């Protein structure tokens with residue numbers, strides 16, 4: 001649905017050139033929620049702005065539904081942009097207009113008849129859950145309510161795609177949850193494809209189907225949220241994954257436990273739960289697992305857990321236990337050293 005091919009963007013400033021995007025290729029499929037995550041300065045905003053050509057790529061092509069936007073005349077580009085809505089971190093509402101007007105004015109400018117405008121404003125205010133605020137001004141609304149107005153304004157044009165530029169970054173955790181639920185609803189019930197950028201793992205975790213990780217203008221990892229976050233390869237991806245698990249164990253404890261066995265991190269995906277598998281380990285092998293720390297979280301609707309476990313026993317028995325765990329589709333890693341052959345800290 002959205003295809004970026006070899007997109008580069010270089011800004012020329014007084015201080016020199018800034019390569020904000022370097023040869024980025026991405027494909028967003030119809031109906032999915034695709035998230036781009038990265039730290040500040042990674043190039044996320046520049047990337048999302050190239051999709052509706054708010055930012056023109058220096059090189060490469062941007063296509064939406066097979067139409068190459070980078071080749072369109074200004075008139076045709078403006079027609080294609082109508083299929084793409086956008087929401088922002090700062091909401092971008094007209095301060096001197098009511099909620100109703102914030103949604104109706106752009107519809108009027110796009111030439112819709114009055115009755116249709118009224119229908120749409122009421123329909124989309126109801127979908128985002130703030131019909132009662134129709135006559136309020138933005139200054140009378142909370143951040144979450146303002147974002148709901150911005151979402152209603154975007155979807156009132158009945159776009160096929162919604163671009164979300166850090167839409168929840170200015171909101172508190174509870175309001176973020178509520179806005180993410182709303183984006184999910186819009187995706188599922190109205191079939192709108194969503195491309196979002198964020199620096200928050202919880203956004204990717206909660207609503208995205210696929211993800212791209214950006215660093216320094218490049219996409220360094222890209223795939224389904226489950227694949228990318230359960231087996232991260234790039235250091236930046238690993239940092240994002242670790243940010244949802246808080247397994248800080250005291251160094252002195254680790255040193256002491258290493259004397260009698262090994263410490264491993266076990267990742268479980270889907271409905272596998274750590275404890276029954278570990279009970280089997282202690283039954284089948286001469287190994288005693290002791291859970292030091294654990295977290296179970298969710299990737300969209302799939303449970304995902306990580307346990308830090310001390311495996312007490314002889315090396316050969318622990319090796320057999322690790323092999324067994326892997327056969328049960330548990331990802332086993334050394335806590336401090338990632339040695340492929342021997343995954344344990346020795």
Ligand SMILES: Nc1ncnc2c1ncn2[C@@H]1O[C@H](COP(=O)(O)OP(=O)(O)OP(=O)(O)O)[C@@H](O)[C@H]1O
Pocket residue numbers: 011012013018019020038039040041042043044045046047199
């Ligand atoms: N209009 C511009 N002129 C010059 N440099 C720019 C411009 N826009 C972005 N940049 C630079 O491009 C790089 C990527 O910026 P971008 O805003 O896309 O990153 P980001 O990942 O969205 O970061 P943040 O979350 O902090 O906004 C940065 O080095 C930034 O300074």
